[in-house]
Amino acid sequence: MIEWKRLPLAAIISFAVAGLINTVKHGWQGLLPVIGVISFSKDFPIASFIIPIAMGVLALLVAFAYLAYRYFGYALVPGEIRVRQGVINRRQLLLPFERVQSVKARQPFYLRPFNLVILDVESAGSKGSEISLPGLPEQDAQDIRRDIMAFKDNKKVEREETTQIEDTGEPLIKLSLNDLIRHGFVSRQAFLIIGAIIGFGGGLFDQWGPVFDFIEAYIEDILGALGLFTGIIIGILSLICLIIIGLLVSILITVIRFYGFTLRSAGDVYHIKHGLIERHERNLPLSKIQSFKVQQSITGRWVKRAVGKIIQAGQGTGEGDFNVRKKAELLPGLDRDSLQRFQKDLYPDFEPKSIRLRSVLKGYAYFLIGIWTAIFIIPTFGNLLAGNNWGMLFLAIPALLAPLCFKEQRNRQYGLSADYGLVTGGLFTRWRLVFPLYKVQNIALSQNPIQRRKGTATLTIALAGERITIPYMPLETARAWQDYILYKVESSDQRWM
Amino acid sequence: MTETSPVFENSQVDIVGLPQAHTLDLRPLSAIRARIEAFYVLVFGLIPILISKVITYFAVEPDDRTLLIFIYAGVYLLLIFVIGWTYLAAKNRRFALRDKDVVLKTGLMNHRLAIIPINRIQHVELHRPFLDRKYGLATMAIYTAGASSVDAQIHGLVEEDAIRIQAFILDQMTGAKLDD
Numbered sequence: 234m235i236e237w238k239r240l241p242l243a244a245i246i247s248f249a250v251a252g253l254i255n256t257v258k259h260g261w262q263g264l265l266p267v268i269g270v271i272s273f274s275k276d277f278p279i280a281s282f283i284i285p286i287a288m289g290v291l292a293l294l295v296a297f298a299y300l301a302y303r304y305f306g307y308a309l310v311p312g313e314i315r316v317r318q319g320v321i322n323r324r325q326l327l328l329p330f331e332r333v334q335s336v337k338a339r340q341p342f343y344l345r346p347f348n349l350v351i352l353d354v355e356s357a358g359s360k361g362s363e364i365s366l367p368g369l370p371e372q373d374a375q376d377i378r379r380d381i382m383a384f385k386d387n388k389k390v391e392r393e394e395t396t397q398i399e400d401t402g403e404p405l406i407k408l409s410l411n412d413l414i415r416h417g418f419v420s421r422q423a424f425l426i427i428g429a430i431i432g433f434g435g436g437l438f439d440q441w442g443p444v445f446d447f448i449e450a451y452i453e454d455i456l457g458a459l460g461l462f463t464g465i466i467i468g469i470l471s472l473i474c475l476i477i478i479g480l481l482v483s484i485l486i487t488v489i490r491f492y493g494f495t496l497r498s499a500g501d502v503y504h505i506k507h508g509l510i511e512r513h514e515r516n517l518p519l520s521k522i523q524s525f526k527v528q529q530s531i532t533g534r535w536v537k538r539a540v541g542k543i544i545q546a547g548q549g550t551g552e553g554d555f556n557v558r559k560k561a562e563l564l565p566g567l568d569r570d571s572l573q574r575f576q577k578d579l580y581p582d583f584e585p586k587s588i589r590l591r592s593v594l595k596g597y598a599y600f601l602i603g604i605w606t607a608i609f610i611i612p613t614f615g616n617l618l619a620g621n622n623w624g625m626l627f628l629a630i631p632a633l634l635a636p637l638c639f640k641e642q643r644n645r646q647y648g649l650s651a652d653y654g655l656v657t658g659g660l661f662t663r664w665r666l667v668f669p670l671y672k673v674q675n676i677a678l679s680q681n682p683i684q685r686r687k688g689t690a691t692l693t694i695a696l697a698g699e700r701i702t703i704p705y706m707p708l709e710t711a712r713a714w715q716d717y718i719l720y721k722v723e724s725s726d727q728r729w730m
Numbered sequence: 731m732t733e734t735s736p737v738f739e740n741s742q743v744d745i746v747g748l749p750q751a752h753t754l755d756l757r758p759l760s761a762i763r764a765r766i767e768a769f770y771v772l773v774f775g776l777i778p779i780l781i782s783k784v785i786t787y788f789a790v791e792p793d794d795r796t797l798l799i800f801i802y803a804g805v806y807l808l809l810i811f812v813i814g815w816t817y818l819a820a821k822n823r824r825f826a827l828r829d830k831d832v833v834l835k836t837g838l839m840n841h842r843l844a845i846i847p848i849n850r851i852q853h854v855e856l857h858r859p860f861l862d863r864k865y866g867l868a869t870m871a872i873y874t875a876g877a878s879s880v881d882a883q884i885h886g887l888v889e890e891d892a893i894r895i896q897a898f899i900l901d902q903m904t905g906a907k908l909d910d
Contacts, residue, residue: 546875674876677844678751685841695876715845716748722847723830729850730875 235315237306243347244368248305249298250343251367256294307366309377312384314354316364328364330384332356334545337515338374339508350374354381405503405578406496406564406571413491415536416566417484427479491565498578503543505562517562521545521730523698524668525579526561527572531661538566541575544698546730561698576667580653583667588648588655596689597705598635598642605631605638647703649714652721654694656701670718671725672696678711694718697730749828751845756824756835763886764820766861771816775809825884827895830902832872834882846882848902850874856892868892872899 300320308315317325337353344350352374354364369377408416492509503517522543529539541564548561564575576583609627616624637660645658649670657665677693684690690711694701706714779802786798815838824835831847855871862868870884870892887895 673847674850674874675844675846677842679837679840679842681840695874697875700876712750712752715843716750719751719831719845719847720748723849725849 235308235310237308237317240302240305240307240366240368241347241349241370242302243344243349244305245298245302246343246347247341247349247351247367248301249294250341252294252297252301256290305367307364309380314364314377314381316366326364328354328356330381333381333385334521334547335515335517336378336381337513338371338378339511339513339515341511344368352377402497402499404495404497405575406494406567408491408494408507408566410488412538412566412568413488413494414484415538416491416540417487418480418536419530419533419538419540420483420487420565421530422483422486424479426482427475430475430478487565494565496564496575517543517545519579520728522579523548523672523696523729524666525576526664526666526699527567528659528662528664533662538568539572540565541567541572543579544696546697548698580667580669583653584650585655585667588650588653590646590648590655590657591710592643593645593647593703594687594689594705594707595639595642596684596687597645598638600705601638601641602631602635605634642705645704647706649717654701654718656703666699666701668694668696668701670721671727672729673718673722674729676715676718678715680708684708751833751843754826754828754833756826756833758821759823759825759884759886760865760867760888761821761886762865763862763867764817766865766867767820767885768813768817769861771813772809775812779805779809820885823885827898832882832884832899834884844882846872846874848899850876851899851903854896854899856896858889862886866890870896 297320301318304318304320304323306317312331313327313329315325315327317323334355335353337355338350339353340350347368348371349368350371352366352369354366354377356363366374366377489509491507494507495505497504497506501519503519504514505517506512506514523546524544526542526544527539528542533539543562543564545562567575576585606628609630613624613627616622616627641658641660644660644663646656648655652670654668654670655665657663674695674697676695678690679693680690684705688708689705690708692703692706692711692714694703703711703714783802786795790798819836819838822836822838826833830849831845832851834844834846836842836844852873852875855873857869857871858867859869866889868887868889870882870887872882872884
């Protein structure tokens, strides 16, 4: 008989917050049409509806949080952790300790007064096999973490226990406010925020008509007085204002999320800490790291900061990989120094300078141009059939894209050292990925008919985290890579995970 | 440890004694499996065609059926083409078992040589689909932790061979584990 344990009562806040977040996350799309309808019908008695609805939602949330709390139970059976949860769909999750990938403790601000932490136990498997204990006394969380790690590897116990004294050493990466601001500046979420402002602002504008009518009339007065040209300038200025607001919000979010970001090395584990309102803290065993990717966008090059991605099993960065289950560990706002310091620590015997990078063959560019042509040939024919000779202009688009295809091909480079592979790519956002050869899971060489005639091949290297494709290598090189990497994998007795 | 391999392209001989995958003597798989796959395509292709024939028989006026004849002729041609393709693709699959890896060559137009190191295999499954079972064949599915579908499906192994290969792989796997 399993003995189910209950969480402390204060954990109910966690459930409420999770419920609220879920409602907002999944519910906002459902609410959009409602907001739209309300916005368009100006006479809608908004206040008399919204307040009862909000209260109803709030009551439901609290009720659900209580039920979720009541039904939640966890049990530590020797060698595994079990959780039962769910109000409507009741589930029991079971996670054997040996499958555990990482144990993370985080303390959101609302749990700080109660001295509780949220413990996330993640496995290398699919998304469904994650267990989260939303609200444990800090000591219990430590105990569970130690139990799991002790089960997995006796050596790791000491390491886990050293987490408290780690703070003394010099961190490998320590981000200043300057770094974070630069990262926030680069981060793409700025554009999302601008989109949200425009969308939301539009709705607001319609809704609060009386207030805005006044402003509108005022603006129109000014515009009428100033003429079209000035109107355009004002339009551009307000767009710039929007961009600035978007950037500021983006920077603010970045600072809140990554405030005080430090990465320390403690032997065979990295200890990462960050967060202003919600403190995140986690350990990343080095043996679990499959590859390391560095990305730099155009704006990133401009502000001289790059993003690092530590890819573990079952993770990916999203590019060229559609079955990624989790996002890779993000190292934001890295300057050249901290990047090099970290890479040196992660892969001590990797010398980027000694690797000779080669671009993939021109065939790749022709292949890309071919794809673009194929895409645009259909509208061209359609237009020609319709008797519209201007449709031929569609074919100009692939021609215009051709230089970009060649750039993409030149940027796609590969190089090999005795123990590491290095692959780069990207057009605007450039990336480079380093992987130790022995971490490779399987490797395939493929050739389409054109490649067969030209003596080229495409190499697909599957790591446990990311899949790397090197298109259009010389056949001899591809074969040599395949044979050499296999030799490294098969002669290695290092554990890949 | 960090000496780079100098000019990798032309150093085939330099990496002395490295086994070369492309010179391997790859074995074809059972030809019966190719026929089974073609048969499946035939059956699953004919079902929708027959259904649509029944529908059009009732729904289309007899005078309008001339166009239908051409359409069906096209559909049948396509079906024959797909059957032929499936058959040849299945016949073209080659496979080899080495001490330390499994090699699988697939593809009719796009050739693909996938190699799975045995010390990276997570698990091996044997499937015996209905028709295969009748002919004593089995399919072996090999899984690694790799982030792609390169993991091999070897169709059309003779059942006894499949069991022996599975045992061999499991043997090598545990052997590799014990060395750790």
